[in-house]
Amino acid sequence: MAPTPCITVDHLTVNYRDVQALRNIRLTVQPGKVVGIFGPNGAGKSTLIKAMLGLMPVVTGRVSYGEGTLARQLDRVAYVPQRSQIDWTFPATVWDVVMMGRVKKTGWFNRFSAVSRRLATEALERVGMLEFRDRPIGALSGGQQQRVFLARALAQQAEIFFFDEPFVGVDQKTEAVLFKIFQELAAAGSIVMVVNHDLGESITHFDQLILLNKELIAAGPRDRVLTRDNMTRAYGGHVGFFGHVA
Amino acid sequence: MSPELAVLDWFFEPLQFAFMQRSLAVAIMVGIICSVVGSYLMVQRLALLGDAISHSVLPGLAIAFWLGVNIFVGAFIAGVISTVIIAWIHTRSPIKEDAAMGIVFSAFFALGITLITTIQKDNKIDLNHFLFGNILGVTAGDVRDTAIIAVLVLVAVALLYKELLFYSFDPLGAQASGLPVGLLNAGLMVLIALTVVASMKVVGVILVLSLLIAPGATAYLLVPRLHQVMLLGAAIGVFSSISGMYLSYYVNLPSGPAIVMVVSALFSLSFLLSPRYGVLVGPRRDRPWQKLRTLLLSKGSRP
Ligand SMILES: Nc1ncnc2c1ncn2[C@@H]1O[C@H](COP(=O)(O)OP(=O)(O)OP(=O)(O)O)[C@@H](O)[C@H]1O
Ligand SMILES: [Mg+2]
Numbered sequence: 001m002a003p004t005p006c007i008t009v010d011h012l013t014v015n016y017r018d019v020q021a022l023r024n025i026r027l028t029v030q031p032g033k034v035v036g037i038f039g040p041n042g043a044g045k046s047t048l049i050k051a052m053l054g055l056m057p058v059v060t061g062r063v064s065y066g067e068g069t070l071a072r073q074l075d076r077v078a079y080v081p082q083r084s085q086i087d088w089t090f091p092a093t094v095w096d097v098v099m100m101g102r103v104k105k106t107g108w109f110n111r112f113s114a115v116s117r118r119l120a121t122e123a124l125e126r127v128g129m130l131e132f133r134d135r136p137i138g139a140l141s142g143g144q145q146q147r148v149f150l151a152r153a154l155a156q157q158a159e160i161f162f163f164d165e166p167f168v169g170v171d172q173k174t175e176a177v178l179f180k181i182f183q184e185l186a187a188a189g190s191i192v193m194v195v196n197h198d199l200g201e202s203i204t205h206f207d208q209l210i211l212l213n214k215e216l217i218a219a220g221p222r223d224r225v226l227t228r229d230n231m232t233r234a235y236g237g238h239v240g241f242f243g244h245v246a
Numbered sequence: 247m248s249p250e251l252a253v254l255d256w257f258f259e260p261l262q263f264a265f266m267q268r269s270l271a272v273a274i275m276v277g278i279i280c281s282v283v284g285s286y287l288m289v290q291r292l293a294l295l296g297d298a299i300s301h302s303v304l305p306g307l308a309i310a311f312w313l314g315v316n317i318f319v320g321a322f323i324a325g326v327i328s329t330v331i332i333a334w335i336h337t338r339s340p341i342k343e344d345a346a347m348g349i350v351f352s353a354f355f356a357l358g359i360t361l362i363t364t365i366q367k368d369n370k371i372d373l374n375h376f377l378f379g380n381i382l383g384v385t386a387g388d389v390r391d392t393a394i395i396a397v398l399v400l401v402a403v404a405l406l407y408k409e410l411l412f413y414s415f416d417p418l419g420a421q422a423s424g425l426p427v428g429l430l431n432a433g434l435m436v437l438i439a440l441t442v443v444a445s446m447k448v449v450g451v452i453l454v455l456s457l458l459i460a461p462g463a464t465a466y467l468l469v470p471r472l473h474q475v476m477l478l479g480a481a482i483g484v485f486s487s488i489s490g491m492y493l494s495y496y497v498n499l500p501s502g503p504a505i506v507m508v509v510s511a512l513f514s515l516s517f518l519l520s521p522r523y524g525v526l527v528g529p530r531r532d533r534p535w536q537k538l539r540t541l542l543l544s545k546g547s548r549p
Contacts, residue, residue, distance in 0.1 A: 017340070053422050074424035081418045090289055090415050091472045100412040104423045109405050136470040156423065 004031035004159050004189050005066035007052070012061030014044070014051045021047040023215045025061070029191055029208075031159075034182045036206035037195045040235050043213045045195045046082060049162050053079060065160070075104055078153035082164040082195075083146070088138050094148050095133045098124055101155035116155075123154035127177055143174030150178060160191040167196060179205045260495045268389050269381040269448075273491050273505065275396040276441075276448045276457065277483030281465075282403055282476045283441045284458030286434055288466065289475075290414050294344055295329070296458040298351035299435075300442045300451045302328030304358020307376060307446075312365055318391050318443050325439035328354050379450035379502035381491070388447055395444040399437055403476075406433065411472055448487070449502035456506040457483060464513045467520040482512055 012025040022044045029035055037045050050056045052063045054071025063070045070077070078101070101123070102116035124130040127147040137145060146166050153161055166178055179202070186192045186207070194206070203209075209225040211217040213234045218225045260266040287296045303321035310320020328350050335346040362373045375383065403410070413420040413430045421427040438458075445454045465478035490505030497504075518526045 050418075055418060055421055074422060077422060077424075079419060079422035081416065081422075085418060086416060087289070087291075091466055091470055091475050092411070092415055093471055096411065096471060097415070099408075100415065100419070101423075103408050103412045103420075104425060106408065108409070112408070152419075162422075 004191060006030050007070060007160070007191060008064050009052065010062045010064070012048075012051060012063065013059040014047055014056065014061075015059050016047075020214065022051065022212075025212075025216050027210060027216060027219045029193060031189050031191045032186055033192070033207040034179075034186045034205065035191075035193045035208045035210060036203065037193060037210045037212060038197060038199070038203075038234070039212035039217075040197070043234070045197075045212055046164050048210075048212065049079070049164055049193070049195065053077060053162070070160075076159045077162065078156040078158035078160070079162045080146075080149045080153050080164060080166060083142070083168055086145075088145065090137065092137055093133070094124070094129060094135050094137060094140070095120070097137055097148050098133075098151045098155050101152040105157070119157065120151070120155045123151035124148075126154060126181065127151045141171065142169035143171040146170050147174055147177060150181060154181070158190070161185055161193065163192075163194045165195050165197070167198060167202070175202065256496075260492065265382055265384070266491070266495065268384045268386065269501070270488065270491055271389055272384050272392045273381060273448050273487035273501070274484050275392050276445045277461070277485075277487035277505075278480045279396050279399045279441045280445055280454070280457040281461035281479035281483035283399060283437050285462035285465075285472065285476045285479055286410065286414055287438065288459055288462045289472065293455070293459050294347050295332075296438060296442070297455045298332060298347040299325045299328060299438055300445075300454045300458075301351040301358075302354035303439070303442060303446070303451060304376065305354055305361055306358075308358055308361035308365055311369070311371055312361075316391075318395075321443045321446065322439050324354065324358075325442055326436060329435040329439070375450075376446060377450050377452050378500060379446065379448050379453070381448050381494075381501045384447055392444045392447075395440050399440055399444075402433065402437060406430070407473070410434065414472075449505060453502050453506045456509060457486075460506075460509045460513045461486065464509070464516040467516045467523045470522075482509065486512060 007029040009025055009027045009029075012022060013020070014022040025048065037048065039045050047056070051058050051061075052070060053074065054063075054069075065073055065076070098120040099112060099116070102112055102120060106112055106116060121130065124133055127150050129144060129147050129151060132140065132144065137148065140148065150166070153163075167175055170178070182192050182194060182205070196202075196206075203222070203226075206222055208220060209222050210219045211225050211230055211234050217234045218227075218230045261270075284296065287293055303325045306320035306322070306324025306327075307317045308320075310317045313320075332343070332346045332350050335341055335350070336343040359373065362371065362376070365371055366373060372380070409420075409425055409430055412423070413425060413427055417427055420430075441458070442451070442454055445457060449457055461479040461483040462475055464482050465475045469475055469478055486505050486509035489508045491501055493499055493504040493508070494501035516524075518524055521527060
């Protein structure tokens with residue numbers, strides 16, 4: 001397989017009607033690193049992902065992946081939305097959700113193949129949820145639900161992974177599983193982008209950071225981004241965290 | 247006559263009439279497709295949309311009747327137009343979707359009633375038949391049209407099942423995986439409009455919401471997966487349709503309300519007694535009567 005190209009975001013501006021959510025974002029995301037997207041509430045983190053994937057209209061800008069537009073190559077992308085976007089009372093089991101990762105690859109009117117079922121089984125195994133495959137998704141803990149969504153993303157066999165706030169409401173064990181798999185995906189040459197806003201200890205798990213507050217504050221290796229100056233510009237004066245700042 | 251024979255006789259007596267055969271056939275088909283398509287409405291929290299589409303078919307129906315076109319076609323077109331206008335209002339203005347639905351469906355409904363009342367004066371057309379159904383007036387042509395719609399709807403749901411499951415559970419995730427969610431949504435609207443149109447004669451546009459939502463909701467309290475909700479819902483829909491028709495025949499009730507009362511009774515049973523979520527049974531500790539009991543006992547044990 002050819003090595004994964006970079007994602008390039010070029011002068012991206014996004015509005016919600018008259019609210020400007022993102023202004024003139026320029027950045028490059030390399031494969032092989034776990035990239036964290038940080039910023040205060042309402043900074044436009046979720047919007048950045050949605051705009052990159054073409055899930056919402058942009059005012060200006062272009063997001064390219066390799067030769068083409070990223071939004072035209074969605075079969076290479078796995079996206080896990082923010083937990084709050086999902087209706088957890090929906091009548092589906094763990095297995096149903098993981099198999100959703102195989103829908104696009106299976107194609108219209110086709111039934112799931114044995115390969116798809118094997119990939120889904122392996123993905124569940126990898127996140128430690130295989131024994132729950134027949135559970136309704138509503139009967140899981142928050143951490144288990146997040147691991148099921150990770151399994152769905154794995155089953156998609158993507159090159160590019162987007163996770164929106166995967167650590168919200170999850171237990172320690174799930175957090176460890178998620179970070180381990182993010183590292184493995186990156187090590188295998190994938191692009192891994194993770195929205196987060198916990199500035200605690202766990203920030204050391206990210207190789208690269210993107211710091212956002214409507215506009216791009218900084219992007220690059222962790223130590224270069226986490227400066228006092230950048231943090232003040234992103235979060236204002238009131239951040240109690242500077243323990244990991246270089 | 248032995249009791250067994252009496253029951254059989256009770257069952258078969260209505261079937262000797264051709265009109266009962268036709269109306270039962272239509273009621274059964276409608277019971278199936280309403281439950282299947284309505285399950286999507288329920289899981290997407292779009293119950294009100296079912297109501298909106300069903301009220302919106304009236305003007306199309308009136309115009310089609312006036313032009314001498316098949317009224318199913320007119321009703322279908324009006325139903326689809328109403329969903330387009332609802333989506334247009336709610337994406338192009340800060341008006342919320344439920345408000346948009348309320349505005350559009352009452353406007354269409356009012357227009358429909360106005361048109362039908364006008365036409366009614368010099369034609370043999372009865373507004374009540376569309377509002378509350380007129381299943382005993384089902385013609386052979388209606389049976390054929392309903393069968394065509396039922397086959398179309400069921401084949402579409404079967405062929406698009408995995409895509410529609412993904413889309414209705416996680417629309418953003420589905421879109422991000424490259425599925426054409428706009429098309430899927432439009433397809434779902436078309437299926438709902440077709441189903442509503444097929445149900446007009448059975449329950450009428452006002453009560454069709456019950457057949458769309460209640461069977462799926464009843465099943466949802468009993469089984470955990472969407473296709474099971476649909477299958478059990480369809481069984482519940484069919485049972486309600488048949489028993490409603492017999493009630494209507496023997497007790498001389500209007501058939502639409504009779505069917506709706508049966509399906510509502512089944513929902514109540516499931517709500518109270520479902521092993522998974524039943525209010526009176528099941529594994530939950532937060533059942534209201536248990537709280538009450540704990541409260542009373544703790545009060546009672548105090549000196
Ligand atoms: N559907 C919407 N309509 C209007 N404005 C919106 C909408 N969604 C988000 N916004 C606005 O866009 C801005 C960015 O929102 P976004 O959800 O991308 O932030 P975020 O960084 O993901 O925040 P959070 O940490 O709360 O998830 C916010 O100011 C928000 O108010
Ligand atoms: Mg967000």
